[in-house]
Amino acid sequence: MRLTVNGTEYEVDVTPDMPLLWVLRDELNITGPKYGCGIAQCGACTVHVDGLAVRSCQLAIGDLAGGEVTTIEGLAQPNSLHAVQEAWIEHQVAQCGYCQSGQIMQAASFLDLNPTPTDEDIDTAMSANLCRCGTYPRIRAAIHAAAKKLQEA
Amino acid sequence: MKFTASLCLAIAVATGALAEGADLVIAPPAEGSVSKQVGLEAWARIYEVASHPRCANCHTGPSDRPMWSGPTYGKARPHGMNIRAGESRIGAESLLCSTCHTTKAEDWENANEMPHAAPRVAMGWALAPVEAHWFGRTSEEICAQLRDPDLNGGRDVLEIAEHLGHDLILHWAWAPGGGREPAPYSLQEHVDDILIWGVAGYPCPDT
Amino acid sequence: MPSVGKIARRTFLIGSAAIAGGVAFGAYLVNRPIPNPLLDDLGEGEAAITPFVKITSDGVTLITPRADKGQGSYSIQAYLIAEELDIDPNETTRTPGLPDQAYYNSEVATEGSPLPAYDESAAAETIRSVLRVVPKLFSVQITGGSSTVPDMYEKLRNAGAVARETLKEAAAQRLGVARADLSTQDGHVIAPDGAKIAYTDLAADAAGIAPITDVTLRDPKEWRYLGKAGLPRTDMEAKCTGAEKYGIDLALDGMLFASICANPGIGGALESFDASEAETMPGVKRVLEVKAGNPGVAVIATNTWYAMQAANAVVCNWGAPNYPATSAEMFDLLEAAVDTKDAYDLRQRNDGDVEAALSEGEVFEAQYRIPFLAHAPMEPMNAVVQVTDDRVDIWTGTQIPLFIRDRAALISGMDAEQVFVHVQPIGGSFGHKLEMTHVEQAVEIAMAEKGTPIKLTWSREEDMTHDYPRPASVMHGRGIVKDGRVDTVDISVSQQAMAPSWFGRLTGMRIPGPDPTITTGSWDQPFAIPNYRVTGYRAPDLAPVSSWRSVGASGNGFYHDTFLDELIHKAGADPLEERLRLCMHAPSRKVLETVGEMSGWDGPSLGDGRGRGVAFCLSFGVPTAQVIEVTNTEFGIRLDKAYIVADVGRVLDPGNAEAQLFGGLIYALSHAINSELTYEDYAPLQTNYHDYEGLRLYQTPEIEVKILENMPGIRGIGEPGVPPAAPALGNAIFAATGQRLREMPFNKHIGFV
Structure with a gap:
């Protein structure tokens, strides 16, 4: 499965129902998004998909549908913070x-x-x-x- | 009120796994074959569905606050976290419903297995239109709304039935997952009741 | 050669030692020689000290041994050193170091002192100084009890000053000038001609000379960092860019991921289990039974999510633990113990003649209760453990690294010296990370996969249902008012023993004697009430419990202040004026007066369904008063405004102290309003944040904070913001509605917006 995170393309081998959060954290070692509750109660896992906030614990990787993922690590510009x-x-x-x-x-x-x-x-x-x-x-x-x-x- | 020419045709609508059974059959009884009494009995069952929390909680009328209820929330209460769906009914003004209620494009068996997670279906999560005001309303009020084309999206009974076939959010009401209580009857039985009620001339209690 | 200077302070002195590539400055302990972790890295004849500053040609390292769980302790420890060392802490490497007995915390036990914090007499100080020795006996490198700042305030500044003067001496010798002619600035010694020599350049020289220990700490008026508004926390930027690595974020080569389902009836057995489905699930490497800590079944997988999914699929048959199955039964036992002779535990307040007063006057009685509470910090319990043939490495966010070291040694069969605990930044604790069950489990799991680092993460559901919560308790109050004044207060609190439950888990030892946490926060308040008695009763052991932010004062602050408010109301007096009249401790009175001025106090009613409440609690040596204003709306109680005043003696980081105080109020209100753990079938029913909600942004009132510096000494501020919040809110709701709330959470009795 392919996905683009912070402008970089990755290939991961996981089941399509794995939440994006766990692809980011445990497969790609992008750990800014945090695990807090797993049920959209806390928001610690929030990322942007195509610019919109999404709880990454609720979005199955198989449903990403080519969406561009931005995490906190990719929010800043190279020379300046957001x-x-x-x-x-x-x-x-x-x-x-x-x-x-x-x-x-x-x-x-x-x-x-x-x-x-x-x-x-x-x-x-x-x-x-x-x-x-x-x-x-x-x-x-x-x-x-x-x-x-x-x-x- | 009139039905279209396709009235006698059974329409099969693919509904996906979020509704029980793969296909929904829209097969209305013959015109004139249903008594008012039978129609009212069908309406009573329709009201059971419409007023059930799985349905009514997102039909909040002029309020843009979705409701929560269930085993751990006790009686119905406004959705936690100060959620407001806004005029857009999808939270575009502040916090999109889709932030948590993600779209499940494919029908994984475990789409809503996780207790207390945000339910998700294969379309955007949203509150029902303001006109479709069911939460806290009586059988008479909901019946009057549902049969009034000005308040039901300009639909006749067949179109209502088809709408039920296409609107995947409401299919979720019968397969809510996560230990939630589903709406009563089944989607097919509900559609059958809608058709019976329509063919009976949309009778409402006390009318 | 160990080059030990003279005793800089009563219980410690600062020395220096040569290390590879440079010099270290740190503490020698004079009361008892304690082995030192640096010994392993030191060659023959080199000095052994507990380092706080290390300088090599590569850079300056500040060692900040107290754990940071969000309260800003790493930052303030770094600034304490930097203030004397003259270096921007952001230009240094900062590390908690490896845990060591020499980092013992001498302040953590003083909250259990038999003398109240407002008692500044010589006798009180003597008893406190004895208590400061106790943690050392138990090898306690603990972070807790709002103790980091008081414990480290002089130690770390001394270390910075000794390092600075020694570096200056090294430069003086090199340049052939007097040390007094040199100054320091931003990591450099400045020569009389303005030339700069970097500390890193002087490290080798400094290692070869005797440390300059005859130092005078700078007058606070000269401080560059400490006490300054707008001091940036050293960890702030990393926390705003996702760069901060918490224990849960750690990744090691070849690491596998684990999760666990353990018996929610803590202490009960795992009688049998069926993992046949779990074993076939995606990513699963291994399913194994775990006995350490709390028995359960662990899953090792290639991804935490796979491990959690599979752990959920294991069907377990649990044995019953050794405590009652339901909250109802537990509260029955608490009620049965209160005011009974057999359950008497401790009476530290007994002024006047309460019995005589109660036998004469018209007695007002009221009964209160508080529930079990989970800590529920945002970061769930986790640990990375790697076990090899000759060592155990543990990476985890913890407040008790030495207990973990010793327990891991026991489980793995190694010596304590072979166990290395690498303390990680913590995503919130509130007392949660004073426990180590998850580490015990992780060690046993990693032993089964020798050589492979294993990261064990508890699911939120596991975390909520396997917490060691704040104990539930009940309070029966009796009081009398006379001539418009509060005359008699008699408070009886019944709770299971907390401190022995916790300490027993950590050490296997049973602490003898009473448990002062049962009445901490009610017996030790600075009020002169003619007849005044506070008694603790000890109920049987219920579900195992632990410390929760502000410990005993979290419940006792509510009991004492709310009951006082009830009596003041009966007396027809003004809530603020009567508290002031009764208060016999000048700094505490000042705190109450100030909160009155800030809030424009002119009585509890604000008219029109609105009301305000005042509450006070002296905890951890910090008198704290709060006023909360509420409106009774058609949608329920709305919190409009809150005011906090606290006196910490001296404030080192005003911005962070303010954040700790309003954070404490918000944490307290989260639970006062809508949180409790209720037990059914030995397990908490609440499993995640949907039914353990906490305060959300929209429910949070506007909060004004003021910090005073009239108290002697210096105090920590992580906990004192908690105890007055619940009573201030309850008293405000009474003022707005006439409804008195005697049980938390309040939403059992009244609705909130």
Whole structure:
């Protein structure tokens, strides 16, 4: 089975029902996407498929259908971090950091769809990503900051 | 209300493994062969299906919040995580349904085996249109909606039946997997009831 | 030659030692010689120390032995060294090193002190200093009890200062100038003429001279990093780019992946199993019975997902464990123990004459309870283990590396010296990684595949149902109000023993004596109530339990403060004013006053279905007060705003301390609102985050934090944000609705948005 991750093409030999998450982690050693729950409850495994956020634990590799996969490792440009990552660092969002790959990938995709979100929009878009450390106040602030950066860019 | 000329023709619709059985047969009874009483009995069964959580939870009408219910959620409650399907009914305004409810292009045996995972079918996950408001509504209200072409997508009974054949999300209601309780009867029985009800002249309770 | 300087502080001193290619600076222990891990790497005659700084021609390494589970301990440990060493920690290599007895944690046991934290008398300090020796006896390199900062505050700065002065001395000798004429900056010694010599260039010279141990630590006013707002955590960028490698991310050549299904009735047997289906599943290499830790059946496969799928397909026949099968039976036992003579465990507060007061006045009684709680950090339990003929290597995120080393030695039949525990960054713990069942299992699995590294990962379902949770408990309160004041408080808490359950698992030893965690957080509060009594009762052992963020105070903070709030209400007094009137500890009063000012406190009612609650708890030496504001909406209770004030003595990383405090509040509310483990058939019913939900972003109130520095000393901040949150919320809900919540989770009794 072939797939493209962060612009690189790979060939893997797995059953078609294997979730994309486990292809990335255990077959390709791309470990930014995390295993947290396996049932779309936590969002730690979030990646982009053709630019849209997807829980990689819920997408069977056989259903990828040629979709281009981007993980947190592929979000930045070669010489600069993505605006969401910059905002995350400025606001010192992460604590344990385990959910943050997913939070950042969700936020990046969300800001693509909605470049000027309100607090209420953020509440709706970001409440399916669980953070057990409780970094939510800074996630909210960082998304506003990232939106501003993207507007100014 | 009139049926099209193909009324007497049995239509076989390939439905895939997400519905039980491979094919759905659309074979309406002959026009005039069904009494109002039999039609009402069919409607009662249709209502059992429409009001079942597997169906009603995504027919939330003007609310864009899908509902959850089941063994671990107790009584029906709004979908956790503050999910809003928005005007788009697919969450395009904030969080796409497809983020978690991925499309299962091929019908793996274990598509929805994992308890409590996000259900997936071979099409995009979405809330039903606002007009098709079933959650928390009475038999009379749902019946009135379903027979009104202005509120049912302009469909006659045969088109409703065909819609049932094509709409893979609703096939999931009878094969929800993951320990969830399926909708009552079977998809075929439900389609048969729809046809009986239609041929009987779409009788609704108290009308 | 071991070149030992004079004793820099009471229990340790900093020395230096030559190592291959350079020099190491670290601690000698004076109370008892302790063997050192560096010995293996050292040649004849070289010094043995526990290193905190290593400098070679290749670079500078900072060794930060306390585990980082998200609380920022690696970062603050690096900054403590760097502050004196004059180097940007981001320009160094940072590692937790290999665990060693010399990294013992002297602060972790002080929370069990029989003197409350507000007691600063000489006697109290003496008892605490004795307690600081106890962990050393047990080889305890533990991360926990909010102890990293207090324990490391002087040790690491001293190590940095000794290293700096010794490097300067080496430069002075090379340049023929006085050390006093040299300065240091960003990893270099600066000569009087402005010339720079890199530390790495001086490493070999420094190894050959006696360390300069007569150092004076810098005045905090001179600090460049510590105490500064906006200090970036050293791990932040890696965590925002996916580069951070947690234990679960480790990949070794030839590694295979394992998962396990073990008896959810912990301690029960595996009576039989049928793996015939699992053995035929894709990717499966081997199915094997595992006896270590908690019996079960493991699957080794070519991918974790294959292993989990196959483990799910194993049909197991479990034997019953040695505890009651259901939560209902367990709560019956807790209720049966409370206020009974036979179950009496410990009474550390007994002021005035409670019996006499209760026999005279009109007694108000209330009964409370809290459930078992899973830790449920985002990273499930995992370990990579490789066993060869002569060594065991273990890579895992853990708070207890030395216990793991010793247990792995026992399981594998090797000497402890042949077991190497490589501590990995941790994706959250909250106390979860004070346990090692998963490592025991992983060692046994890896023994079956000698030479092959095996990564064992628990599924989330395995993790939730095999946690050692926070113990459930019940509280019966009696109180009397008199003349508009709280006059009598009598609190009886019944809980199974927690500390002995945990320590017994780790050491095989039974701790004698009472379990102070039963009443920690209620007996030790800084209030002067005329008749005031707190008693712990010890219920029989129930499901095995462990420490959970803020430990005893997680429940006792709720019991004590909510019951006090009830009595204040009965007395007709203002919740904040009466707490202030009763509080006899100046820094604690200041914390309460400050939270009142921040929140604009003018009483509990905010009108129109809105209310606010105040709560206070002194835990881990940190007085913490919170105010939470709620609205009773048609969709349920909405949390509008929260205020936190805490006094840590001295704050080293203000931004991270703030994050720990609001994170603690959010963690506490997650469980106060909607989380519990309920047991049926010996196992928790909750299996994943869908029924152990936690707070989501949209439910999180706006939070303001203020940190004060009036307390003596310095305290950790990972836990004290937790205990006041549940009572502040419950008190706010009472103010908004008139409904008093005496049982968590609150959503059993009232709906939330």
